[in-house]
Amino acid sequence: MNGELEEIREFLDRCPDLAPLPAASRDAFVRRLTLRYLREGSTFPPENEPGLWIVRTGTIELRDDRDTLRDRLGEGDLVHVPEAPSHPLGPVTEDALIYHLPLERARELAALDGSIAQVLAADAQRPLSTDGATHGHGGDNRLLTTPVRALMTPHPVLAVSTLSLREAARLMDRADISALLLHTPDRPGEPCGILTDTDLRRAIANDIDPETPVADSMAHPLTTVHRGTPAFEALLCMARHDIHHLPVIREADDTLAGILSSTDLIRHQGTSAVYLVRDLRRADDLEGLKGIMQALPRLQTQLVDSGADALQITQTITMVIDTLTQRLIELCERDQGSPPCAYAWLASGSQGRHEQTVFTDQDTAIIIADDGPKGADGWFEALARKVTAGLDACGIRACPGDVDPTHPDWRRPAADWAREMERVLQHPTPRDAMLATHYLDMRVIHGDASLFEPLHQRALETGARHEALLSTLADQARDLPPPLGFFRQFVLEDSGEHADTLDLKMRGLLPIVAMARVFALHAGSAARNTVERLRAAARAGVIHEATADNLVDAWLFIAGLRARHQSSQVRSGQAPDNALDPAGLSTLERSHLKTAFRLVSDARKTALADAERVHG
CATH class of the missing domain: 2.60.120.10 (Jelly Rolls)
Structure with missing residues (x-):
């Protein structure tokens, strides 16, 4: 040669x-x-x-x-x-x-x-593609994309709300339906409520007179979806509201087009999200919750197999964990008695951003009304200990960084929270950067949202005005390089239990999460989810639309790869984690993953500086 x-x-x-x-x-x-x-x-x-x-x-x-x-x-x-x-x-x-x-x-x-x-x-x-089939994980994703109009029952039975319970029951029996839509006498054709089999059973159990107008027992106001809504979104809507029927309306004029039931969705594609949430809400003790939560890994595996993308998977898993937390709090309130004053339970971290998978830990806090009586904190400390222990028993690990309300720093009256958030956001030290990320990701999952939402809005306004915070958070994002070295070789963990693997969360997702948080703060956006933050920043002109698209694609691909990795571990009986051995990837997957890391690296170098210039 x-x-x-x-x-x-x-x-x-x-x-x-x-x-x-x-x-x-x-x-x-x-x-x-x-x-x-x-x-x-x-x-x-x-x-x-x-x-x-x-x-x-x-x-x-x-x-x-x-x-x-x-x-x-x-x-x-x-x-x-x-x-x-x-x-x-x-x-x-x-x-x-x-x-x-x-x-x-x-x-x-x-x-x-x-x-x-x-x-x-x-x-x-x-x-970069985010659907499972592209990456060698084929599945039936029809539930994700099929519009509601293809699954609904058209021409649902609609009756006047002045019917008696007896007449409504007879009508439902003749029509062989489990839900009856109702309208007021003066607005025919426009549903105002719904009566289900469950409502009828509850009325009978409470000895309500069968001649009572059905309006007294119907559920209202209605939660509805449009005909073009993807079935998966309808499924999440049912689970969030703990309902099993959704009236479907036309996009053009909001008139009634049909009705969708959870049975329609289950028939189309088996999924347990609705029933898992229902069972959690009905559980009567911790042992019951623990048994139900054993199905969570299977739910993630099922979502992966169905072709769900990372956003759909993480939103569904987060919804289940939100429901678990809410039920634990309700059970504790039942045992401890009514709370001494108004309060709210807050979620931060991946739960606050709606980005959880089965391998997750707790990042939580409590905000307490300022008018609480003397000694009220003892009640909330007991609540915090029981709920965090219950979450841990159900597979949601205690936070290794002690971000939970068993610690006084994460359990404060509203006025103390306001002063603390103002201090951190105006004059942040390097340690405060971590606190700021938690504060900006927080959302209410139980209790009185009015205690926290004004504080969150002020935090966004304060953060957007103070260059010190923006600069500190940008530095934090720059300190999270994606794991791609010279000649585009993966940089693997060099020691510990997961040596020679990629930490897909710490090295892959958190760099994008950190950048999205900075961009959203520049944009003045209240969004918490990473994808929503990136899109909001692009709409506000903080970053180029192409940059946002690239980072969204990278997040979806890396998060989807993590979900599939964990599902594979669940199938083989292993405990799920974030540590991926790249040697197990196909050539195509390795190529896509390198491309994703490269897009993140490019954005890290240029988009952060662009955002600072736009803000300046």
Whole structure:
């Protein structure tokens, strides 16, 4: 091999996607590559030519048909273009030398060498995708995308609310329905309430006169959905409100179109989210809650198998844990007696952001009304100890950082919380940056929301005005680099129980979470969920829409990969965690994961500075 070919071979040895190949496979490339020069501002690939392209020097951006940045190629990166694209894939942003293996030669090599075939299958130009099938985890995702109109019962029975309970029961029996929609005499065709089998049983159990007007027993106001609502969203709506029937209305005029029941959803695709939440709300003691929560890992596995994306999975798991917490509090109030004054139980961290999975811990707090009697704190301390212990018994681990209301710092009267939040947000020390992240992520999951929401709004306003906080949080985000080293190699944990693995939460998700928090604060957004924060920041012009899209895609992919990893552990009887061995990923998954980390790294370098300039 002459000197020029030897130089090419040495370069290929350093390419992240080619270095793992056998030496003979890399040798097969050397004599078949041609070198092309692409000037800055030109389009890639030149003449829309397909094949395998390997960047020797320079930079090339890959964009989709909406001009959204999907990847940025630099030295050592490759992209397989399996057919002539109908339009350029992106611009050359820095003069580039690039090796080209024509498509026919690439196919010849792939036919002879399985290792090369795998490289070609890892199509780096493919946009980050968040659906399970793309990443080798196929599943039926019909429940996620099927509109409610395809599942609902059209032309539901609608009756006047002056009917007696007896007449309503007879009508439901004749029509063989489990729910009857009702309207007032003066507004026919416009439902105002609903009577279900459960309502009828409750009326009979309470010895209500069968001749009583049904209006006295119906549920109202109604919770409704539009015909185009995805069925999965309807499922979450039922679970949040602990209901099993949803009137469906038309988008154009809000008139009644049909009714959807949980049975319709279960028939379409088995799922236990609604029943899991129902069972938690009906549990009468801690032992009952513990037994029900054993189904949570199976629920996550079922969601993964159905093709749910990371946002749907984490919102569903969070909803279940919210319900568990609420029921534990209700049981404690039953045992301890009525609270001495108004209060609210707060969730922070991943629960506050609606981003939990089955492997999670507690980040909670209590805010107490200022008019509480002397000694009231003792009641709330007892509540905190019982609820946090109950959560731990049900599989939601105690917070290793002591962020829970058994500690006085996380159990305060409203005035104390106001002073503490003002102090932290106006003059933050490095330790206060951690406190600030918790305060900004907090939300009420039980109790009097009016105690906390004004404080949260003031915190957002204070934070957006104070450069010290914005700068401290931005520094915190910069101190969380994604685990991608030189030549795009993964940086793995180097010691401890999870050595040689990737911590998908700490190294993958938290850098995005931290950036989204800063961007949302710049934008003055009250959003808590990471995806919502990124989209709000883009709408406010704090970051470019393409940057937000890239970070949302990266979050969805990494969080989805974590959910699938945990579900795989559940199936094999292991305890779920965040530690992923990248050696177990397919070539395509490794490529996507590297692309996701790279997008995060690029945003870390540029978007934080852009946000600070916009705010300034």
